[in-house]
Amino acid sequence: MSGVRLHIAGGVAEIRLDNPAKLNCFTVEMLAQMAGHLDLVEGRTEVRAVVVTGEGDRAFCSGADINAWGDLPPVEFARNWVRGGHRLFDRLARLGKPTIAALNGHAFGGGLELAAACDIRVMAPGATLALPEAGVGIVPGWSGTQRLARLLPEGVVKEMALFGRRIGADRALACGFVAEVAVDARTAAHAIAGGVAVLSxxxxxxxxxxxxxxxxxxxxxxxxxxxxxxxxxxxxxxxxxxxxxxxxxxxxxxx
Missing domain, CATH: 1.10.287 (Helix Hairpins)
Incomplete structure (x- = not known):
């Protein structure tokens, strides 16, 4: 059963998307679960840092489940699905704790926007980034043209969003979008998060x-x-x- 798992240990909270059969794409329920986890983590003084990752090694997050939004009426799609996801990612971006996205696999669409809402990112060498929305007749709706455009050069964002190209780990590192490329992105992210424990x-x-x-x-x-x-x-x-x-x-x- 898909969901978003929360585990807290050693001052680090890990929020893990657990929907590997669908490349950890977001469902309505998963958006609500993640919002609840962020509220809980914010209030836990023993939590010094947060790692956001995905289950398995194929995908960090492939975006939003098309079955969750494909048949929504236009007003509901814009008002509830798009704005609801936007509020969640804004909540993550403004969390009082430092956040690290462990890109254990591909980050597409909403998954890339999720990574952009974290403070820094660690990426597996075989992972790729993409904004494939135009291929299914929609546009990035969870800050892909806004927050992501502040973190990557304009040309790189356009390359993904307008031309459907994928960006690899080495290029993401060269652009400054990721802090580190590591074979085990989760372990590397937790090591960085653990270093926060000695800071005020x-x-x-x-x-x-x-x-x-x-x-x-x-x-x-x-x-x-x-x-x-x-x-x-x-x-x-x-x-x-x-x-x-x-x-x-x-x-x-x-x-």
Missing amino acids: PRAVEVTKAMIHAGLDEDSAAMIEALGSAAIAASPDKAEGVAAFRAKRKPEFPGN
Whole structure:
């Protein structure tokens, strides 16, 4: 039975797409399961990093199951399927923990967009990347023309999306899309994730937010979150809360 599995050990959470019979493509249920796992991981302070991967060695993720969206009416397809997937990938991109995609196999369509939503990527040498949507009469809908276009050169994205070509691991490495090419991508990704355990989790979280704000990845929310965190540690905030509870006029120290 297909699903998305979560395993937490040694401060690292692994989220694994488990639908190998269909090259780990997404079903409606799998989108919902992954959303629940991300919510759980966000709240677990012992989790320092997250590895996203796929079951088996043929595919990381081949995208979305055509049987899940092929017969949807246009409005439902756009409103629920496309926007729902987009919200999930945005949630992954903005997770407070550092994320690593272990591309154990091919990443096509939504699978490539899933990899792009992670912070860094490790890729098996035989894996390939592709945006095959035009071949089935649709367009990339889960940030392939947006977030992915910020991570790869324009010509490379167009080569995949407009001409249907696949990109191999060596070229993805040369473009900077992947951090490492490794025969065992999962093991390499877990080794990188394990290195995060010795770093300050708060410093890592805030640094990630700052980088995303600079890249306009939900910059408005990032700026307000960082500002709110700074003011929350101030004596003025403590005085304001105390005065409200005591029903008196606050005397802000301003330091």
